[in-house]
Amino acid sequence: MSPGGNFTPLVCLSHITKRFGGAAVLQNVQFEVRSGEVHVLAGENGAGKSTLIKILAGVHTDFEGRIEIDGKAVRPQTPLEAKALGVAVIHQELSLVSSMSVADNLFLGRQLTRCGLVQDARQQQEAALWIQRLGLDIDVRKLVEQFPIAVQQLIEIAKALSQNARVIVMDEPTSALNAPEVGRLFALIQSLKVQGCGIVYISHKMEEIERIADRITVLRDGQWIGTAPAGELPMAKLIRWMVGRELNGQSLRHQPPLGEERLRVENFSVFPAGKSKQPAVRNISLSVRAGEILGIGGLQGSGASELFLGLFGGCGSAALGKVRLDGQEIDFASPRQAIATGVALLTNDRKATGLILSLSIAANATLADLRGLSPAGWRRPARERAATEKMAGLLHLRAASLDLEAGALSGGNQQKLALAKWLQIRPKLLLLDEPTRGVDIGAKREIYQLMNEWTAQGIAIMLITSEMPELLMLSDRIIVLHRGAMSAEFSRAQATPEAVLATAMGLNSCQPGAGFQN
């Protein structure tokens, strides 16, 4: 269990600083992995964990600082070089070719050949050896897609080992696994430790960190907060390390007097299409009143985005439960119906699901309300223009021309454009999923201000944000989701960063607002 006597670390990163544009996302960070240890890298969303991993994996190459592997300074320029140095990263999205066999995947890019012909039999023999070493019993001639995700993950690890990986980075490896599968993965991690590998483990789940960590390093806002053996870092202290910052700007939210109950949701569940049989959202009940901002807390995989999509009709019949808007029972089969009823969803990825980047600003701003703006079917460009100009003015959207393609706008202006589209339908309920993601600080403040104005007009807002200060500052009330289920509810006074984070990580012991009802 304990790290062996070998104190030359496998990998040592020191004084790592990395900037994106002007903003430093990592500042003077240090991190090391020893042979035979599980080193957990912890921190909130946006703390800089994945940036650090990407530097180690050769994805980001323009950084300041020093990387040593086995005591020798190196600087991997590509993921391939990092792999050759013995660093393997198992991503959440697996990098296997699912339509090829296990053996072919293990030797992808470095096939065993003779005279240019692939030696299938030899590949299968060697692949079987690696697979056995992990304690797996599968036919390496089968296609990867025939195995469940958990096995695919193990195949990915086998692939890394077969390429002489000694440092294995696992980024949220258990997000798609059930309990027995997690147990199997942990057993494998133990045997990897015995073989002398170093494991970097990133997870948002407290119970896992408790179970598996030998040492823990905490990052916060791109800063190194500390590294300690797991035994010296009880959960309460770990959370304090992760959160511990002054909350400023408390005054940015002006809560208007609350109105009638706008939305009531009872026993709402969403079953995602696809292989996973687990519902993404389980039996959630909540209510929002006019003029209120209800914050949804949760970490990756909490189901918050799926909850929004389900309420918006984006999942069709996969969403079950009773939903009332202004007392009227609603059951949206499509986003179209939701929009007609006055529900708007700002998605968390404006480029993929929010905007049509190839269309003009005016076309994007009027897209959701095109029926209202062109009642007879024939469009009225002058009316669309006027509406767009009005929205652009309201949201301080800055653009040289409204005929510009949306793709030419800056991130902040794109986000405002996406908001303009939803404001145009005069919504009663705004579902905002990460409204300030990738937006500069000035635009952020403007969006906060707008949210105040909207609630003052009686719009109810549900808000997802992965930034804890933002969640605490803007939300009049917070509910916290953990793996699709509601784990706590807080009033503004009760909500502390520690408590919200603890419940989001599935820790129920410090749950001050349990049973709290509005």
Added chain:
Amino acid sequence: MAKNSSFDKKNPLLQAVASPAGRAFLALLLVLALGLIFNGDGAFFKMGTHRDALRQASVYGLLACGMTLVIVSGGIDLSVGSVLALTAVCSAQMAIHWHWSGWLVVPACLMIGAGCGGVSGLVTARLRVQPFIATLSMMVLARGLAKYTSGGMKVSTAMMNADGTYRYVDVPPLFRWVDNRILGGNVSMVTLIFVAGFAVAWGLMSRHRWGRYLYAIGGNEEASRLSGVPVLAAKTGAYIFSGMFAGVAGLCQAAQEQQGDPEAGAGYELIAIAMVVIGGTSLMGGRGGIGLTLLGVLTIGYLDKILSINAVPEAGRLMLTGVIIVAAVLTQRRSRT
């Protein structure tokens, strides 16, 4: 029509040339300049040459109009050539053999086209079969229908008597009307039909809500769905209109040939796609327009005519056209970086 978003305001001329419309226009001018130089001993300066160039391009142009709707929505319609053959056969049957009036034949042709388009539209939009496959199937199916309806023979004005001899019936008035020339014989009726079809397509794409939906779907289908765009209806509609345009094109083809040929229109779908692409409409969907397609239609139409008045044999014409399509598309691509 130009949706280019260049910040370079220094040289308006350069900017115009850098836009897709500017480039398509330049290509057309180049082809016309070619005509001025290689004018086939003055043939290029005769009115009749232009009338014929436009007449010959019109049937393709009708297909290209419908194709533009489909391509802008992010799809493709390979079935238009076969649907053209089917309606050519059916319209010949109805007009020549059954003596139906034009008031019945035209709606019937539109409905046959709409039916074929509706089926391929539903198969791709509802059943989520790739447009390429769905319309490829319709291409084969409609060709089979055309052969079945006609018994595999051309449906012409020659009718077999009971004793095995042939008698000839009159060319129906509808066909004569369509094949007519007006304005002192300087403009073909078919060209006017194309212009009318172009106007309809332009109105739908540029002035109707539905056109905006097609651009949105072609640009980002998921974002469109989440913005309340009726994706299924809008996409299916594009294929229905493409089918109807093919129906009109089939009628024109039959009227010009005075017969319905079940083998007609083979390969026309590719010419129509080439016309759309040369105009600068993106095959990925979301960008482009019907005005660009008009430029593409004229470019290919005139190119073909100029090569033929210079007595370039068909083999050479095809090869040159292939090269020029690639060249045109390459310049279009450079306009977006």
